[in-house]
Amino acid sequence: xxxxxxxxxxxxxxxxxxxxxxxxxxxxxxxxxxxxxxxxxxxxxxxxxxxxxxxxxxxxxxxxxxxxxxxxxxxxxxxxxxxxxxxxxxxxxxxxxxxxxxxxxxxxxxxxxxxxxxxxxxxxxxxxxxxxxxxxxxxxxxxxxxxxxxxxxxxxxxxxxxxxxxxxxxxxxxxxxxxxxxxxxxxxxxxxxxxxxxxxxxxxxxxxxxxxxxxxxxxxxxxxxxxxxxxxxxxxxxxxxxxxxxxxxxxxxxxxxxxxxxxxxxxxxxxxxxxxxxxxxxxxxxxxxxxxxxxxxxxxxxxxxxxxxxxxxxxxxxxxxxxxxxxxxxxx
Numbered sequence: 001x002x003x004x005x006x007x008x009x010x011x012x013x014x015x016x017x018x019x020x021x022x023x024x025x026x027x028x029x030x031x032x033x034x035x036x037x038x039x040x041x042x043x044x045x046x047x048x049x050x051x052x053x054x055x056x057x058x059x060x061x062x063x064x065x066x067x068x069x070x071x072x073x074x075x076x077x078x079x080x081x082x083x084x085x086x087x088x089x090x091x092x093x094x095x096x097x098x099x100x101x102x103x104x105x106x107x108x109x110x111x112x113x114x115x116x117x118x119x120x121x122x123x124x125x126x127x128x129x130x131x132x133x134x135x136x137x138x139x140x141x142x143x144x145x146x147x148x149x150x151x152x153x154x155x156x157x158x159x160x161x162x163x164x165x166x167x168x169x170x171x172x173x174x175x176x177x178x179x180x181x182x183x184x185x186x187x188x189x190x191x192x193x194x195x196x197x198x199x200x201x202x203x204x205x206x207x208x209x210x211x212x213x214x215x216x217x218x219x220x221x222x223x224x225x226x227x228x229x230x231x232x233x234x235x236x237x238x239x240x241x242x243x244x245x246x247x248x249x250x251x252x253x254x255x256x257x258x259x260x261x262x263x264x265x266x267x268x269x270x271x272x273x274x275x276x277x278x279x280x281x282x283x284x285x286x287x288x289x290x291x292x293x294x295x296x297x298x299x300x301x302x303x304x305x306x307x308x309x310x311x312x313x314x315x316x317x318x319x320x321x322x323x324x325x326x327x328x329x330x331x332x
Contacts, residue, residue, distance in 0.1 A: 049066050049100075054144060080103070081113065084165060094112045097294050150328040168188075172191065213283055244272075290302065
């Protein structure tokens, strides 16, 4: 695990600087106009973003809320929680994934929380405590964040989804296991299920899983991380087994629509699951530690351009409704 953390930190610093430079160069003047929600909070900027914070466990926790054009609290919109990788920030993650464009087109709210800085084996960095042993209560933070967004924006508690990149994807798996009374479905990218999470995964409903990974990912290898995380096949199979799916997934080779990217994609889909619960993963040949069709991050390897992970995960999430979500709490 130490080797994984050291490599991840080194690589993510490189991509962080590149994406940060991109974000500074981007202008929000061309972003769609938004209307101020009738919630007593500040009006979003020209891109539809709000910088917010809440207090949890004695610390101030920051997050960015992105509202689609002409947002109205009366609409009761779905929510996607999207979690950045270790050592980077929510601002960089927002720019990198281009999820805001999907939210604007499909009319849902996105929130980008910021992980706390802690000193781990590989140094000091932002992180999510997905079985990392730091003592940070990120599960409680996300739980409270859902209530805060329910209070401020009237989000649909039956349609709360989690996506995440790398360490953020590990956290998505953790939230599926430990906050399934609130989370309807998850979509990890370049992440794995922590080995220790298997014994602490009390699913209160069948949580659909959509996973993306590159075969040339050296930061979070497809084969898993010894003594820390399962392989991609084992991570997805863990959930497929809970839902009594067929043992072997159906494999479909997708059309190579971007031959110049040096990568192709195969889709693995588990069949005959209870209640038609979906467990699916996309494997991008030769792709690195990257989010399919995101901002270019060549330092982390090839980015597949045949599929757009942000768009696919929304199409995956859109029909899924939590069967019995916990009642929301209105916060003062």
